[in-house]
Amino acid sequence: MNHTSRVTLTVNGESRDLDIDNRTTLLDALREHLHLTGTKKGCDHGQCGACTVMVDGRRINACLTLAVMHEGGEITTIEGLGQPGNLHPMQAAFVKHDGFQCGYCTPGQICSSVAVLEEIRANIPSHVTKDLNAPAQLTAVEVRERMSGNLCRCGAYSNIVDAIADVGGLTA
Ligand code: FES
Numbered sequence: 001m002n003h004t005s006r007v008t009l010t011v012n013g014e015s016r017d018l019d020i021d022n023r024t025t026l027l028d029a030l031r032e033h034l035h036l037t038g039t040k041k042g043c044d045h046g047q048c049g050a051c052t053v054m055v056d057g058r059r060i061n062a063c064l065t066l067a068v069m070h071e072g073g074e075i076t077t078i079e080g081l082g083q084p085g086n087l088h089p090m091q092a093a094f095v096k097h098d099g100f101q102c103g104y105c106t107p108g109q110i111c112s113s114v115a116v117l118e119e120i121r122a123n124i125p126s127h128v129t130k131d132l133n134a135p136a137q138l139t140a141v142e143v144r145e146r147m148s149g150n151l152c153r154c155g156a157y158s159n160i161v162d163a164i165a166d167v168g169g170l171t172a
C-alpha cells in the first residue's frame with residue numbers, strides 16, 4: 001500500500017511539488033518540507049490560530065488539514081503577504097501599533113486580520129452580526145469576535161484591534 005502522494009501546491013505564487021506522507025498536515029508541509037517557518041505551530045490542535053494561512057483566499061488552520069487535501073490549491077503564508085522593505089499594509093500596521101510582544105502568534109494574527117477585512121468586504125456575517133440584511137460593518141466588536149480564534153499569550157489584543165482598525169477603517 002502506498003502511503004505517500006505527489007502534491008502540487010501554489011505557495012505564495014510559486015508552484016511547488018511535494019512527495020509526502022499522506023498524513024502530513026499542511027502546516028508541516030509548509031514548515032518542514034518547504035522551510036517556510038513564518039507559519040507557527042502553537043498547539044497543533046486547532047486551538048490557537050498560530051498556524052493560520054490563506055487557502056484559495058480563505059483563512060484556515062493549517063494544523064487541522066492535510067496537505068493532500070489541497071492539490072492545486074493556492075496557499076498564501078505570512079512570507080507571501082509581504083517582506084521587509086515591502087510590507088503588506090497589515091504587517092506595517094502591526095509594527096506601527098505594537099500589535100505583538102514575543103511575535104509567536106503574529107503571523108497567524110496578521111493572516112487572520114487580512115482575511116477578516118476580506119470577509120467583511122464580502123458581507124459574510126459573524127456570530128455577533130445583528131442585522132443579516134445590512135452590509136457587514138467593521139466594528140471593534142466584530143473584530144474581536146472574528147479574531148477570537150487567534151490567541152495571544154502576551155495579551156497584545158487591544159493593539160491588534162488598533163492595527164486592524166487602522167487598515168480597515170473602523171465604523172464604530
Ligand atoms: S497550531 Fe494550529 S491552531 Fe494552534
Ligand code: FES
Nearest residue numbers: 101103152153154
Ligand atoms: S505576541 Fe506573544 S503570543 Fe502574541
